[in-house]
Amino acid sequence: MATIIYTHTDEAPLLATYSLLPIVAAYASTAGVEVDSRDISLAARILAKFPDSLTPEQRVGDALAELGELATTPEANIIKLPNISASIPQLKAAIAELQGQGFAVPDYPESPATDDERAVRAAYDKVKGSAVNPVLREGNSDRRAPASVKSYAKAHPHRMGAWSPDSRTRVATMGQDDFFANERSVVMPADDTLTITLVGADGTRTVLKESLPVLAGEVVDATFMNVAALDRFLAEQIAAAKAEGVLFSAHLKATMMKVSDPILFGHVVKAFFPALFEEYGDQLAAAGVSPNDGLGALLAAVDRLPDGEAIKAAVAQGLADGPALAMVDSDKGITNLHVPSDIIIDASMPAMIRGGGKMWGPDGKEADTLAVIPDSSYAGIYQAAIDDCRTHGALDPATMGSVPNVGLMAKAAEEYGSHDKTFEIPVAGTVEVTDSAGHVLLRHDVQPGDIWRACQTKDAPIRDWVKLAVTRARATGAPAVFWLDEARAHDAVLIAKVREYLPEHDTSGLQIEIMDPASACALSLQRARRGEDTISVTGNVLRDYNTDLFPILELGTSAKMLSVVPLMNGGGLFETGAGGSAPKHVQQLLKENYLRWDSLGEFFALAASFEHLATTTGNARAQILADTLDRATGTFLDRDKSPTRRLGGIDNRGSHFYLALYWAQELTRQTADGELAAAFADLAATLAAQEEAIVAELVAVQGSPVDLGGHYRPDPAKAEAVMRPSATLNEAIDSLTR
Structure with a gap:
């Protein structure tokens, strides 16, 4: 029997799975397709790292590693839902919840001092941030x-x-003096093993990375952020925001760039509160309070400190003395600097641009904003979008064209694969990357506190990326633009490779260009205003940024995108959209038993998954399921059955009912397989006849708090009871497999 793996992840997508997956599994079974699941949630990933801390009954397998192996096989067919890219505060919260549920996982060691603590920290470092995507993304x-x-x-x-x-x-x-300016890049002439060493000014040698295997043709980059220059820059921007009377906001990626960007965030916090850290910095550090965790964690910890009230007063004074801070939640006083994972650049900047260039201030009103993006590698794309909108006004979703993306991400390509090669430098000296013969390939002079990183991009993914770009340009007729800047070391190397590999494909009649990111963004927006489509062909980070920026402007959300990852060994990975608002949806569910999460991305991924399965296995019924699901999704949109905005309307669970209804109806109408049509005839009739009763059962539960038994690891029985409250719908769906 053919198998589709449907991932259990976190928060709202996980809760939605309890409602949607029984429907999907029942429909798939009629085509001889098994829908299995694997738990790759943050909680499951934590538990998998510490089997020796658990009882035999509590132990779980490493589902992520298992799926990583599967992704390298031709049989892979994985539907991947959004998961938490855990910041340190989120990781600590998940650990505390698991401990409260009886799992004896260790605390997260802030400053490991023993071998055991260092081992625990290393294990958690493999869980935090973007731990999932690099493992599964064996394709572009x-x-x-x-x-x-x-x-x-x-x-x-x-x-x-x-x-x-x-x-x-x-x-x-x-x-x-930032990552862009300091970057150096080489292409490996042969397979090798590299070493990264810090040579101190006093001659001491500290191996930062002992073994770094590389392949022939692989691109290896190294760069660093000069933190003295960073601190000067931040002080200047805080003063500028104050002088200009605009909101101050910092935009980073503390989840995906899980080593470098929390440190950068900490520098922003310290720069905004210089008097606070001048007077109380040592006391806070001694208590294990790190600015990298944000202002919220600091305020939560100060009550246990001798000078707690004075520290709170210093925070209040810092807020009064500085510019107005952009807010995450004005009503609750949660600022841009409270939690490093609250302001994620690829979601926060598009939302600001969509909102007329404004963010919310502490007075509860929208205001113009100074958006601080320290590293200049990609900041220009957002300035280009701002310039376009300031000159031409807001874009019109009713007429604008689209900007699809072909993204280089296979095998942890580029910066998102740099986590195990990113270091906060402890002493002045020189960082050297050497080959096995001892030759220095890359070298940087660094000072204490500088953030140094290396990253890798293998040649095979680059070749595949170029091929995919040509394939999509041929399929759509749209121009394909490689967003690469010859002034950046890494991009200059990629430009050479793109020019080498493009002639391997038939590009006759196609418009394929190479432009720096800011210019490419400006061109794409100009074309979009004319209703024209432009394919953005980008590296890994810009893939992330562009697949939020343009969909948020075009569609209002990035959750409605189709994300297909053709795996390089023939399998398929189908992603279901962004999950940035997932925590807020869970909070509303707990308070009101109402889940606003929109599963449209799951519907698209499922259709693509069934189609891939039909193509690779010859399963005709799987193709019918794909085609009918696609038509049902069109009906779903036309009749506006996504979750409504307030209580009393249908929520996520109601949207799943309507998808099941429209899908069953489409299956009865298709003529390619009369037996399959007959199998769904009774279900379609039942769902249509019971529509009023089912909707009433789903709406009736709204308005009261619910208990899930946990945020990061909800109790499965409780979650299922909450997410499948219609006995009539459950009976109808379950009857399909009896």
């Missing part, structure tokens, strides 16, 4: 808005904030 990314979603967005355009030509919103970035 093809991400685009499905035609049905694009049509719906044009017919029902979302609200866009008005842009004024006088808007003072802008991006501030370093432009020098």
